[in-house]
Amino acid sequence: xxxxxxxxxxxxxxxxxxxxxxxxxxxxxxxxxxxxxxxxxxxxxxxxxxxxxxxxxxxxxxxxxxxxxxxxxxxxxxxxxxxxxxxxxxxxxxxxxxxxxxxxxxxxxxxxxxxxxxxxxxxxxxxxxxxxx
Numbered sequence: 001x002x003x004x005x006x007x008x009x010x011x012x013x014x015x016x017x018x019x020x021x022x023x024x025x026x027x028x029x030x031x032x033x034x035x036x037x038x039x040x041x042x043x044x045x046x047x048x049x050x051x052x053x054x055x056x057x058x059x060x061x062x063x064x065x066x067x068x069x070x071x072x073x074x075x076x077x078x079x080x081x082x083x084x085x086x087x088x089x090x091x092x093x094x095x096x097x098x099x100x101x102x103x104x105x106x107x108x109x110x111x112x113x114x115x116x117x118x119x120x121x122x123x124x125x126x127x128x129x130x131x132x133x
Contacts, residue, residue: 043098043108047080047090050109051097059105065096066105073106 053073058066065086072085083093100106 043101045079045094045097048111049079050076052076052107054105054107
């Protein structure tokens with residue numbers, strides 16, 4: 001009589017992916033350079049900077065990435081959200097946004113930062129005034 005075969009708890013690792021052939025629909029390694037273009041001046045952007053498109057439709061001269069970015073920016077979105085939606089790194093997103101800001105197709109707004117905590121005595125005076133009403 002032979003003993004039953006034991007099942008492995010961890011399945012065998014999958015084979016490593018093969019290098020993609022051009023035209024398979026997978027991204028090409030040079031793609032980020034093409035998207036980002038040459039190095040130059042870049043706008044001061046944070047991950048939380050809000051971007052809003054100024055025009056409803058992208059111009060015909062816009063690249064596919066720029067057109068997608070303009071369509072997404074109909075409502076204010078942060079640079080981090082745009083980067084995630086378009087699957088582009090922050091460096092490429094910064095270059096794209098700089099080009100769009102230069103062409104005045106988008107508007108960038110820094111987040112509002114609280115400068116200081118409100119004075120406690122002021123808050124107490126407002127609360128006491130409201131309680132007297």
